[in-house]
Amino acid sequence: MRLVLVEPGLILRKTVARLIEEGGHQVEAFSDSEQALAYVAAHEDVACVITSLEVAPICGLELCWSLRSLAGTTRPLAVIAMSTDRAGGRLGEVLDSGADDFISKPPEAIELHARLRVVERALSLQRKLIREADTDALTQLHSRGGFMRRAQASVAALKAHDLLSALMIDIDHFKAINDRHGHDSGDRVIRAVADVLKETGALAGRIGGEEFAVLMPGHGLGSAGVVADRIQKTCARLRVPGRRGPIQVTCSLGLATWAEGDTLETLLARADGALYAAKAGGRNRVMS
Ligand code: GH3
Ligand code: MG
Numbered sequence: 001m002r003l004v005l006v007e008p009g010l011i012l013r014k015t016v017a018r019l020i021e022e023g024g025h026q027v028e029a030f031s032d033s034e035q036a037l038a039y040v041a042a043h044e045d046v047a048c049v050i051t052s053l054e055v056a057p058i059c060g061l062e063l064c065w066s067l068r069s070l071a072g073t074t075r076p077l078a079v080i081a082m083s084t085d086r087a088g089g090r091l092g093e094v095l096d097s098g099a100d101d102f103i104s105k106p107p108e109a110i111e112l113h114a115r116l117r118v119v120e121r122a123l124s125l126q127r128k129l130i131r132e133a134d135t136d137a138l139t140q141l142h143s144r145g146g147f148m149r150r151a152q153a154s155v156a157a158l159k160a161h162d163l164l165s166a167l168m169i170d171i172d173h174f175k176a177i178n179d180r181h182g183h184d185s186g187d188r189v190i191r192a193v194a195d196v197l198k199e200t201g202a203l204a205g206r207i208g209g210e211e212f213a214v215l216m217p218g219h220g221l222g223s224a225g226v227v228a229d230r231i232q233k234t235c236a237r238l239r240v241p242g243r244r245g246p247i248q249v250t251c252s253l254g255l256a257t258w259a260e261g262d263t264l265e266t267l268l269a270r271a272d273g274a275l276y277a278a279k280a281g282g283r284n285r286v287m288s
């Protein structure tokens, strides 16, 4: 894993960095806690920070707290505080400030390596939980949360004049499909539509029962419209095996493109409005 080490003492910094590398990890070492924090913020792949509590200009406790709030609930990041024995009686305070673990200075190789293995176990479980929460179990598309998180990141990375379009898709008369063919067949229809969306290569999520969202960076109204038409026509050609014969599927699609002043929410709301118009206009069509 990739680590950051924060330790002001040159000799200890080099010693601990070498120990970390001997454990099979990569480490970036800092004496300045502010620089270390900026580095962790800019490098998503840093999974663990080992910090001395005797650091400046940000003090050790505040650094632990800043790292914890930087990680939030979506970034697996472990923090190990390092100090004199039992942190001079402040061990409880250290852990409460956001550190996951504590190690005495100077760390012993066997103990440090074992603690890093504990960190790896915890991080791998955390990553698994995030992956599962972000994935829709029925279709393997992104879940609503997974889609929204990635879409927000995509919007945050937008620069002036960048193109971005969004599609909202809803299966037509799906209740009737469930009623006629049963829930299992309905699920098969949802999966078949999801497979059509996967083929676009765009960011796609199942955001409700039989509702999907697609985000297309780099696409304006014209090229996104071509993708939307293809989705609509491909879905209309599907014949999904149902309990009472092949099921013909149609979808309604609403398309919206990024305009100045938009947020992800306003963009999706416009696409949703267009979807509503597609339903009202007779279904099995794209509206923008
Ligand atoms: P419209 O053309 O207006 O969209 O009509 P509709 O029948 O599709 O309307 P609506 O969106 O109200 O119906 C969605 C139905 O989808 C209701 C719900 O029972 C069903 N549904 C929701 N989630 C699932 C699921 O995971 N599997 C199956 N089989 N059905 C689901
Ligand atoms: Mg509906």
Ligand code: MG
Pocket (backbone or CB within 6 Å): 170, 171, 172, 173, 174, 175, 210
């Ligand atoms: Mg529907």
Ligand code: MG
Pocket (backbone or CB within 6 Å): 170, 171, 210, 211
């Ligand atoms: Mg619906």
